[in-house]
Amino acid sequence: xxxxxxxxxxxxxxxxxxxxxxxxxxxxxxxxxxxxxxxxxxxxxxxxxxxxxxxxxxxxxxxxxxxxxxxxxxxxxxxxxxxxxxxxxxxxxxxxxxxxxxxxxxxxxxxxxxxxxxxxxxxxxxxxxxxxxxxxxxxxxxxxxxxxxxxxxxxxxxxxxxxxxxxxxxxxxxxxxxxxxxxxxxxxxxxxxxxxxxxxxxxxxxxxxxxxxxxxxxxxxxxxxxxxxxxx
Amino acid sequence: xxxxxxxxxxxxxxxxxxxxxxxxxxxxxxxxxxxxxxxxxxxxxxxxxxxxxxxxxxxxxxxxxxxxxxxxxxxxxxxxxxxxxxxxxxxxxxxxxxxxxxxxxxxxxxxxxxxxxxxxxxxxxxxxxxxxxxxxxxxxxxxxxxxxxxxxxxxxxxxxxxxxxxxxxxxxxxxxxxxxxxxxxxxxxxxxxxxxxxxxxxxxxxxxxxxxxxxxxxxxxxxxxxxxxxxxxxxxxxxxxxxxxx
Amino acid sequence: xxxxxxxxxxxxxxxxxxxxxxxxxxxxxxxxxxxxxxxxxxxxxxxxxxxxxxxxxxxxxxxxxxxxxxxxxxxxxxxxxxxxxxxxxxxxxxxxxxxxxxxxxxxxxxxxxxxxxxxxxxxxxxxxxxxxxxxx
Numbered sequence: 001x002x003x004x005x006x007x008x009x010x011x012x013x014x015x016x017x018x019x020x021x022x023x024x025x026x027x028x029x030x031x032x033x034x035x036x037x038x039x040x041x042x043x044x045x046x047x048x049x050x051x052x053x054x055x056x057x058x059x060x061x062x063x064x065x066x067x068x069x070x071x072x073x074x075x076x077x078x079x080x081x082x083x084x085x086x087x088x089x090x091x092x093x094x095x096x097x098x099x100x101x102x103x104x105x106x107x108x109x110x111x112x113x114x115x116x117x118x119x120x121x122x123x124x125x126x127x128x129x130x131x132x133x134x135x136x137x138x139x140x141x142x143x144x145x146x147x148x149x150x151x152x153x154x155x156x157x158x159x160x161x162x163x164x165x166x167x168x169x170x171x172x173x174x175x176x177x178x179x180x181x182x183x184x185x186x187x188x189x190x191x192x193x194x195x196x197x198x199x200x201x202x203x204x205x206x207x208x209x210x211x212x213x214x215x216x217x218x219x220x221x222x223x224x225x226x227x228x229x230x231x232x
Numbered sequence: 233x234x235x236x237x238x239x240x241x242x243x244x245x246x247x248x249x250x251x252x253x254x255x256x257x258x259x260x261x262x263x264x265x266x267x268x269x270x271x272x273x274x275x276x277x278x279x280x281x282x283x284x285x286x287x288x289x290x291x292x293x294x295x296x297x298x299x300x301x302x303x304x305x306x307x308x309x310x311x312x313x314x315x316x317x318x319x320x321x322x323x324x325x326x327x328x329x330x331x332x333x334x335x336x337x338x339x340x341x342x343x344x345x346x347x348x349x350x351x352x353x354x355x356x357x358x359x360x361x362x363x364x365x366x367x368x369x370x371x372x373x374x375x376x377x378x379x380x381x382x383x384x385x386x387x388x389x390x391x392x393x394x395x396x397x398x399x400x401x402x403x404x405x406x407x408x409x410x411x412x413x414x415x416x417x418x419x420x421x422x423x424x425x426x427x428x429x430x431x432x433x434x435x436x437x438x439x440x441x442x443x444x445x446x447x448x449x450x451x452x453x454x455x456x457x458x459x460x461x462x463x464x465x466x467x468x469x470x471x472x473x474x475x476x477x478x
Numbered sequence: 479x480x481x482x483x484x485x486x487x488x489x490x491x492x493x494x495x496x497x498x499x500x501x502x503x504x505x506x507x508x509x510x511x512x513x514x515x516x517x518x519x520x521x522x523x524x525x526x527x528x529x530x531x532x533x534x535x536x537x538x539x540x541x542x543x544x545x546x547x548x549x550x551x552x553x554x555x556x557x558x559x560x561x562x563x564x565x566x567x568x569x570x571x572x573x574x575x576x577x578x579x580x581x582x583x584x585x586x587x588x589x590x591x592x593x594x595x596x597x598x599x600x601x602x603x604x605x606x607x608x609x610x611x612x613x614x
Binding site: 088 | 235239242243245246300301302304305306307308309310473474475477
């Protein structure tokens, strides 16, 4: 099967500053990939480019071979670092929104996940705590049968219990035909669900490796590798 | 796009209901506490005010839609994002007209002293002309809003704080260029100041209006505007898809 | 059920050890069905591909066998299980001996120390484990 994601010499400049520099990578189906980097390294920018919220200054981004655009929006499920719900919504409205706009939305899965995450349908979105909100955003993103899931810091700023639930959900809903890219800087908790990790520093792709190879060959955990790569 | 429209309504539902409630209360208040003439004039102004509020809402909706993540991630065409606020506004205006019509109906059945219909008939304005005028007003408003939308999109293509200023500049540039073009091609019809004249005399209202005489010039003018509108929408869609960023 | 994983060592190896231990201690008996890739991945909160790799290795070592259409099962050959037990004991032993030698303890002394420890271990409570110094 062809690659789910291809980036070809992608660069992105914001007003003089190079957020991403000449990134080339591809991701096969059925992979859970960690996108690692310190804050401001370009992880979010990369995800937004793939999701179609930003446009590359140069280079080419393709999802299942198609250029990023209207079609790929149906293939990519993005969970950004800010809520995708509007303040007037209740939980069930958020679900309805997704169901109405995305043909691949799985209502059953969503209900299952809501129960799993202990979210009530009638709750007002703006009354949810940060942790509950993260759970909701994750539910929305994972209830779609997308080809590529992009999760931007899904466990940052969330209590350990919620974190566990979120990791659980990610593993449970894994599918061999699709891939997940998870960006995070909290590596220890999550590194055992990654197939491979990509390190981005100051907009450049610094390293890309299968996680078990890191452990086998270098005897290092991803967390340790991270510290080495980003040492100041 | 229907789904976008549905959510535009859902998001603004509370504001719409609140606005309606305020309007009704104001109208009742006017009817009860003010003289008939003042009351009517202010009442009409209240309706116009509501219409303007809807107009502003359309603009705000467009602006936030092209900036919010959840709207931009959704797989709908760029065209839908431009059309949805327009249709939203138009439907709200229709709703407003229904309210006004009901109000008028109640008014004329309770005020047998003043008989608007014969009054209007006497001054020689027919219902179809009122409709023409309304349609014309609607078109002017929509045309204007398309220019505003495009200005917003142009501003949105620039990342910095200068964004909003660029929008304002773009707006004035566009408006002037377009009316200049129209004035050159057709002789000066697009002059929104001369649409309506209200004159109030001490005991009665009389209106004179620039009648929409459907001459060839008028048709051509409208077709020109339609073409321009289509181009502007196309550019706005292009910008939204390719250039505007959050 | 969640294992403490050491992120510095390949996870699939750690799971293999875990499963082997379950077999050797009888928690998983000969011929028992093993959870599917998905189930295990969800339980342990690890990447399904890692679990897949674990199972492949276990199959290669003939610790586990796949029955078409039915799933994966622990080998039904008792002799194989004995072999695993011996291997695991051997690894433990090697580490123990290396550790003791690093401490500078002579061979004969090692034997005596072990004999004493085993005798003591029988008397004290089992809750403290096997009395070994190796932690896994």
